[in-house]
Every structure is written in structure tokens, then in C-alpha cells.
Amino acid sequence: MKLKNTLGVVIGSLIGSLSLSALAQGQGAVEAEIFGKRYFEDSTRDFDEGNLLGGSLGYFLTEDLALVLSYGEYHDIRGDVTNKDIKGSSTGLDAVYHFGEPGPGLRPYLSGGVAHQSIGQAARSGRDHTTQGVLGAGLKYYFTEHFFARAGVDGLYNFDRGDTEWLAGVGVGVNFGGTKPAPIVAAPEPIPEPEPVEEPPQTVRVELDVKFDFDKSVVKEESYGDIKNLADFMNQYPQTSTVVEGHTDSVGTDAYNQALSERRANAVRDVLVNQYGVGAERVDSVGYGESRPVADNATSEGRAINRRVEAEVEAQVQQ
Template sequence: MNNKTKLTAVAALTAVAMSASAWAEEGVMQPSQGWFVGAQLKHAEFDGDRKDANGNEIRRGTLAGLELGFDLSEKFAWRLTAANADLNSDGAGEDESGMWYGADLLYHINDKRNYFILGADYIDLDSEATKAAHLGFGIRYNMTPSWVLTGEAMVHQGFDEGYSDFTAGLGIRYYFGGHKPESKPAPVAQLAPVAVVDTDGDGVVDSLDECPATPMDYAVDQSGCTLYREETVSKRLMVNFGNDSAQVPSESREDIQELAEFMEKYPQLNVVIEGHTSSVGAQAYNQQLSERRANSVSEILIRDYGIDAARVSAKGFGESNLLLKGSSEKIHAANRRIMAVLSVNEKVGIRK
């Protein structure tokens, strides 16, 4: 190939590479895929050493042909080409003609808009048949999902004679597989805003609240139910009596009523009224006196406050369980008494 021809080949390859980006930007349609067929029209510039049958130098010519190919993957494809060669010879009375066959491997870049070409040629002209390898660059424009325009430029290097040739041209290609559809994300349903309602104001919305009527000043769990702690609740009753008397003092009635109310609140409780005396007097008499004192309080609980008799019992201890020991009147007064102690464990709500 002479210097002028070489410069032409380099310029053509450069132009193809520089225009590839601009053309590819226009071909924004999704790349085609699968089997394809196409037609090509190319211009050829030949090595100055290539001669026709009369010894005249073959300069240039036109190649018109077909292609058949298949995409092996997103990056690679193969194809076969066959073109009729109509060539011009210097000083010849008639043109040189023949067939130009090729087998190519295409490597796609830039989302299949540009590609490199590597392959082999078999050129069968009137004057001779030669073999060559070629390297080139191509660009493509996706007109529709199936129809594609191509532009290619290649340098061909002969195996036997060492010829260096150049071809460049345009083509149109049809893909049987169509385009590979883009996967689109499923539409996201627009949900209507849900009103957040917390009727009892405990911080748990109604849709999750299993205890919808909890007091606002109590702590709740994640289900909206009141948090509790175990607490022992007790009630103590002590009534003091006059000397040698089992009559309940009127001022003690209020304390007995409170005990009755405690028992109504906790119906699981029973009470034992314990009667006691001071150490003054005979022991047997004091035993009887303590029993009468216990019975008098028991009767008030049952008769006046409606406590079930089965829940109330009376027991006298006489002077066996003195509250205080000694012989003063103050000590004796403290020992003349009845006593009752009730206690129960209950759940108590935890306040905020």
C-alpha cells in the first residue's frame, strides 16, 4: 500500500472513531439481539503491489455484499460476509472482478453501539486468489428494535503476498430476535395515609391497643395494658375495752367499719378476732372475758356490716399474750383489747 493510500486508511479509521460517540448518542434505542442479516456497500483501496492478469496495478473498487450473523452474548457476535468486488485497474481496458468472503468476530462496547472487528478474508479475483486477516472498527445506529444502520472501516493484511488493503463502508442490518426488553420496576402502590388514633392517650394507637380504656396516668406495656407490681396490702384493728368489760366503745365503731370495708374489697380473706385481757384477776375469768370481747366485735361485723359469719371467727387468749408487761393502770388498759390483722398481695398499677 503506497503512502497516500495508507494516509487515507488512517484518516478514515480516525474519522470513524471520532464520530462513533456522537452517532452512538443518537442511537439511544435498546440494542437489538439474536440472529441478523444485512447488506453492505464498501469502498476498497488496494495495495500498489496487487496486479491484475495483465500486470496492471489494481487501485480501488466497490464491494457490494451480504452478511449473516448471531449474537453469542451481550459482548460477542460472529458473522459471515460475501461481497461482489468490482475493481478498477490502471491502463486496463476492462475492470477486475471477483468475490470477497469474510468470517468475523465482533466485540461490542458502549452498550453495543460501537464494536471492534477481528477476522479473516478469502479474496477470489480474476487474476489471483489470496488470504488475509483484518482488524477494524464499527459503529451502529438503532433505527428500530429490529433495524440497524452500521458503519465500518477495516485494514486487511495478506498472508502470502503481504498485500495491505483498506475498506470502509455502510450497511443495514435486520435482527430477527428484536430488542431485549428493559426490565422495569413494578409500580409502587400509593397507599392512603392512615390516621393515627390513640383514644385513651396511653401512647399506643387504637389498632394495636389491647386494653383501650387504661387510665392516662398509668404506665402501659407495648399492647397498651397497664403495668403492675406486686404489693402487700394490710389492715390492722385494735379495740381497747374498759376494766372488766366486753362492751365495744362507741369511738371504735369507725375502725370496725373500716375493717368490714377491707373485707368486702377482698372477699377471699377471712378474719380471726383475738380477744385479750390484762393480768388483773383470776386466769380462768380472764379467759372467759377475752372470749366475750372477741365475740362482741365479731357480732358487730356480722350483724351491723353484713360480713358472712363463715368468714369471721373469735378466739380468746386471756392474759397469755400480754401486749405490755407491768402493773401500772396504763399497762393494764393497753392489754384490755381485741386485735385483728389482715394482709393480701395485690397488683398495683404503676403510675407514670
Template sequence: MLQLSQNCDLVQTQHTRMFGYFTRLQIGLFLAAQSLVGSEYNFYLIFTYCKDKKMIKQRKRYSVTLGVVLLAGTTVVSAQIIKNGPYIGPAIGYYVFDSDNTNNAEDAFHYGLSAGYQFTPKLALELSYFRMGSEIKDSMVDEEGTPQLAGEDLDINMFRVDGIFNFLSNRWTPYLVIGYTRLSQDPQFRYDEDDNPVNVGLGFKAAITPALSVRSDVRGYFDEHGESDYGVNLGLFYLFGSPPAPPPKPRPLPVKPPPEPEPIVKPIDPCTLDDDGDGVNNCDDLCSGTPKGSRIETTGCRILTVPKKITLEILFDSNKAVVKPQYLQSIQEVAEFMRKYPSTNTEIQGYTDSRGSDAYNRKLSQRRSDAVRQTLIDEFGVAGSRLTAVGYGESDPIADNVTAVGRQQNRRVVARIETVVEEVEKSVR
């Protein structure tokens, strides 16, 4: 058992004791429950309120004590807790008014009923009504002019609308509560509207069964007059609805027959294997991992189709058809390409700039293409049957003919040779 106390002398459980200028009130609540599956645990809650009152200066000191002890059995309740649906339950509490309160009310117990709806495991909305039997604190005259003496009965009604936010969603749940409160009293000492404080608090909820739980919280009440009241609440709530379906029981594992003895396997010669399936065994395959469907040669390497090309471009002086020595190296490279790929042929195309007549330029471009063709034949031994020379005159310029630089680029002979050949993939070994 755990019991906390402040500004109180020795307090005996579940007894009221009065002496001197001190008044002590103690409430003990014992709850014992048995779960749906038969597991048993005890819940022992002690709520202690102590009030010390000095008559000389009317100075008050308050202490609110809440102790909780849980004695659990050796097993845990396994039933699933209902987490959504409507709920209802009775509640009691104690309300401590601000020491300077204008309600002219003594601190008092209250009792009532709360009902709400649990929308999700962590969010609920709740409506509550409480009746508070207090006493008039100081002799005054109420709003109707009737004198009221200190100590006479003062009835207070309390209505609350609260939002409850659970930090967890299991058997033991701390929670935050934020809500709106309306207090009305008879007789009325205030000459304005009834109190409408906002309440904020922290509490703890413990499930006794899947549908039944006990809940306790401490709250502060803050109104528009700058007053701060405090209170504690204790309630027992029943949640309607069905608990979530328990998880299906695991199916029993099938009994496996004893394993059969593994057959004796003769070792396989790796050279008889063909991992990539190209028809060449692993020992002779120089290119492993050949894609299926590829053409291969005897070493297991693919036969690849590779495009080959070369381009020749020679520039000429104005009104000239003489091949300059600086272009002989380029012409030689074309000749070597054609010797390497004997199936290739090419057209040698000659061009001029735009100066001069079209007929003259066509003849000049023909002489230029003939000069390059003859160089390939005479100097580098390319067969004339593989070469065709054509003059296109000033057509198809590649630059403007306004500037000298542009005209220089248009006075040209070009040849493009393309072919496709088959090559064997290089070995990866």
C-alpha cells in the first residue's frame, strides 16, 4: 500500500478523525476483479484529503493525496480490451475553490454521471453532470437581497464537456483532459453570469475487465476572473461494444517424416559442363556468360556486328583543282580503310563557292573530284572501279558565300565510306 500526505498528521485508512483545529477526511476504495480468462489481480486505491484551518487569520492549507497499489497475480489478463464505442459511469470528486474566490463557497465533494464516446483508442469526447453540496463561506447578501449566513447550504451544479487524449491504448493508460466547465450556484452571489472555467488535467485509467475500467485525474479550473480552482475525480466506467477479435491460433506444424538418406552422387568433371549453354564446355569457353541465342565461334565468344566508317574532306584554292600535299595523309587513310574492307565503294563529291557561273562551277567541281579520285588510284593503288567522282558545283553549301572564310569552306571535296563487319568478341580470360 502506498500513501502520500502533506501538512497532515497520522491518518488511519478508511476512518475519519477529528481533533483540535484540524479536520481530516479519508476515503478508501477497494476494487477486486477477476478477468474473463480467470487471471486475478487486486487494485487498492486510497484518496486522502486534509484541510488545516487556523481561526486567527483564516489561513488555509490544503493537501490532496492519491495513492495506488497494484497487487498482481502470476499471470496477466489476456482478454482484449474494448477500444472504441460509447461508455457511461458514475464518478465522485473533490473541488477546491480559489482562496480568493468570489463564489463564496467552501470546498466540497461532488458526485454525478459521465457519458462519452471513444472514437479511437486515443481520443474520446465526454459529457458530465455533477452535483456539489457546499456551504456558504462568509455571510453575504445574494443577488436578490436576501441575507445568507456563513455555514448555510449552497447547492452548485457543474456541467463539463471534455476531450480526453490517451497517451497509450493498453490496460494501463495515462491521459490528458481538456474541457469546458459551467458552474451555477443557488443562492447566487455574483452579479454577472455563472462561472465558465476551462479545465485542464492529467489522469490515469486502469482496465479491470475488457469493458470496465477505473479512472482518476487531477484538474485545474481557470476562469475569466483570473481564479484558479482545483479538483480530483474518481470514476468507474463501462464501455459498450465488442473487443477486437483475438488473433487466430497458430496451426500446428505438420510432422515431417524423417529425411531419406541422400543418394551417393558421383563427382562431375567440370570440363563436361556448359554453364552458359552456348555449346562450348567450360574448359574451352574463353567467354563465359554468353547470352542465349548469340552467334559464337569455336572459343565460345560472340560474333559481333560492328559498324565502321571514315570521312574525307579536302579544301581547294579559288578556281583551282590541285590537291595540296597537306591532304595526302587523309587520302592515304581512306585508301587503307578501303583495302581493309574490300567490299566498300565510295562516291567522291566535288563542290565550289558561288562565284562564277553555274555551268563553270559544275565543271570546276568535277575536276576537283576527279583529282582526288586519281590520287587514290595513282598514289595509293585503289581500284578505279570502286571510286565514282561527281561534281555538284555550287549546290549544297555548308557555309555562307559572303565572306572569304565561308567561301573557303564551300570549295571542297568530300567522301564518306561506311560498312558493317563481323568481329569476334574479345576473350575475358
């Protein structure tokens, strides 16, 4: 592959990325870069130092770790004796770990991987093909969320010959296509229930609170006096009406407790209507099951308080 073709692919990626509607660093992001590096060859080679020009494409597996595929071609390398212009290329695959938080600013990195070098030989014809281990370090500076410049150094170990070479270079690139974790938003503070509006002084009220034994809907004898007081008040003020509300504790299923609360409410309604003469059309009943506790269901005392029937009646009196 010719260098101009390689650079064309990389530059095309850079330009294409600018048209994306959602650019972001983070997991799943892609980085495209063009670079220039100075090549410092091992002293056993019979040629001068040169340049490596090319590009890379990386993919972020996480916010910090990326896999980077690179390709570059060697230029300006000449043999010490023959003054021959030596050509070559290098293809590499690196894992790059970034430090710091994604976003504008400085992010140091460390890298490691392998490369395949194909380069001409100064003293004889043919090409030298070698496999190299690569360790690198450097700095990236993100001018914005998406555009960055890089400077770094790579150490190359030749597995075939056992010698070491170096690359030092710079690059510019673009980051696009990633996703960031959604920010953690604290749950809003609950809005307190408004305080009930106090009734005007001319309003009088009678309240009823009848307790029941566990799993029972029979009105206990000690509750009849309270029920009679409510009935007397309603008979004194015949324009009044009421809703008898039944409740349970939390023991049992929702469906069972709903039916039990309705039986309790109906039992108190029957005493008001059938024993104390309140008109049936003036008394409704409803069950709320275990949905409206007034005490802690985790204790036996609290559950006893929640096994109840409530009612209230209000009347306007002349001042």
C-alpha cells in the first residue's frame, strides 16, 4: 500500500467523522489519527535514521482502554555505504490505556503490542521482514471533546534479531462515536402533603374509631357505646351523612385484607342502621385493606392499631 493511499483513508475517516451528529468520548468511541515519527535504528543496521509517516484507527473497549491498528511507511532512510534510498513499512496492533477522565484536557497513556516491519536492506537486495514487540508512553491533549494532539515514544524489540530500536513522534486526530454513562441524578425530595385546612369554628365533628381482633369482623361489645354516640349525633343533625372506612394490618394477602376491611366496615354500618336507627341512605361503607396504616405494622401493638374502622360526621351549628 502506498503512503498516499494510507493517508487518504485516515484523512477520509477524519473528515467523515465531522459529519456525525453525535460525537463523544467514552466506551465505543473511535479515534482516527495521522502521525509522523522519527525512526532511530539499531547500530547493527547499515543505514541512517529516517521517518515513519502514517495513520491509525482505534476503538475504545472502555472509557480508558483502546485497541489501535496502525500503518506507516518509512522515508528518508539511506544506506551508509551505498547511499541507497531504503523503503519500508510497518503495521502494528497496540492496546493503549489512558489515564485521567475523558473530556477536554491532558490524558497520559501507556501502550503495548506487536508490529510487523518490512524494510529494504542497505547491503544487499531484498527486504527484511521482522516481528517486533512494542512498548510506548506519551501524552494526548484534547483541545475539545473530539480533537486531540499526541506526542509519544515507542521502544521496539526485534524478536528475530534480539536488538532494540526507537520511535519518537507526534500526531493529530479526532475522537467520535462513543457513549458516556448517564449522570446520576438525585431523586427529588418528596413534596410534603399540605396541612389539612382547619374547619371554621361553627363546624362540629364527631369521630369514630372501632378496633377489631386479628382476622375478625365482629364488632366488640366495648365499641357499641362509641357507635351509639355517632348515631345520636347523626340523628340530632338529620342533614348529615358519613362513610364508614374499614382497614386491616399487613398480615395476609392484599386481596384477603381488602375483603376483610370491607366486612369490618359493613359490620359497623349495620350497627348504625339496624340498631341505632340511622337512615341507610345516609351511611356508606368502603374498605381500604392494608393500604392506609396509621401505625407500624412491624410490631404487634402497631398492627392492633391498624385493625380498625373509622368514621366522622360534621355539622354546621348556629352561633
